[in-house]
Amino acid sequence: MLEVNNLNVDIGRKKIIKNITFKVKTGAIVGLIGPNGAGKTTIMKTILGLTKFTGQISMDNHPITESNHKILSEVGALIENPAIYPFLTGLQNLKLYSHDKNNMQQIVIQLGLEKYIEDLAKNYSLGMKQKLGIAIALLNQPKLVILDEPMNGLDIEATILVRKLIQQYARSGTSFLISSHILGELQKIMSEAIIINEGKVVVNRAMSRFQRINHQHYQILSENPKIASDLLAKNNIQIKKSGNYLCIDAKDVFLAEDLLYKNNLRLLELLSKKIDFEQVVVSLLKNQERDIYEE
Incomplete structure (x- = not known):
């Protein structure tokens, strides 16, 4: 579905992303994990064509370049903050991006937005805005969804709802690249984990591989x-x-x-x-026990 090869991103004279390579298979839920400043959001923005880069990014074997952004029409995204117009209602915001009325209504129901979807978005709480942003990302049955901290501001009930919805879409063939600091929640849904630090990949493994020391x-x-x-x-x-x-x-x-x-x-x-998954991640970021994961 998505292939990133030898990705490099420079901002000014500083190299932010350093030779990163990974794949996201069809229906996979891939977690992008790392400390603040590791480069997670930069990677996501670069995939979406928002940042200049060297290397190669392709989706369905079609390269993503400055002159070829058409392929990105099949990508849904929520990066940093939901792209919401505050003086429009939630429904009006959805209509700006939706190509299918029935699909839009289904997502409203799936995310439990019915009670306030006709209210102005400026009156939404943080959690309500986040759910609306996730709804926008899921519109039009995307092949790939990129979510940056999707659980931010969500209560327990909403977190469980979003988790189940991501799994439902993945079973239908939608691929996900998700960044989150809430590792306990991310662990419950992701099939693969990419751990990065200082712009480099530390570990790129299927979650099943982590079971070797998560015992x-x-x-x-x-x-x-x-x-x-x-x-x-x-x-x-x-x-x-x-x-x-x-x-x-x-x-x-x-x-x-x-x-x-x-x-x-x-x-x-x-x-x-x-040993839980959070301990494993912390250990790896400190370059301890890294040899366990070597091929």
Whole structure:
């Protein structure tokens, strides 16, 4: 669906995006993750033809260039703030972009906009504006939807509604590129994650690959951490140290217990832990455990 190859973006003399390459397959929900200033919004704007670049961007094998923006008519987007005219009603805003009245009415119902769609947009709350912006992005059955912080300002009910709607559209073949700092919500829907930092790709993996370290492990505290560490390592048990604690994989816990008992090392604590996705991202951004993801 979307291919980005060796993308570079310079602003003045500063290089913002550095040789970024990735793909978004048909029906995929790809998360674009990184700290503030990493380049997420710049990448999205560049795909939409709003920023000069070097490299190649193509959609359905058609290159996106300054002279060929027609292909972007099949892309819906919400970048930074919803493109809403405040002195028009929500419905009037939708009509500016809609090509299909029935499709427009369906989206109004799907997002629960009926109660205030006839009100002036200037009177909308942040969450109401955000839902209207998402509605605009989903109009006309786009092949690709680009969403920058779509959950911003949404309450719990609206967040769940938007999440389910994204999944529904993806099942019908719409591709999504989504940036969000709410990793817990993004994790629930994305099929792939692209983690970027300082304009470079740190990791580009299917979510299934993250399961390799997003699993249960145990922390062991013995009466002599140094001897215990040497003993476990000698018996081919992979360990990581956290202070006086030794971290081991869940599959090795019974063997570790037996080894400590047989060698008269008293086990003081055995704690079950689980690494969540946010911890994985933070770790990767600090360049820790990156080797786990190498091909």
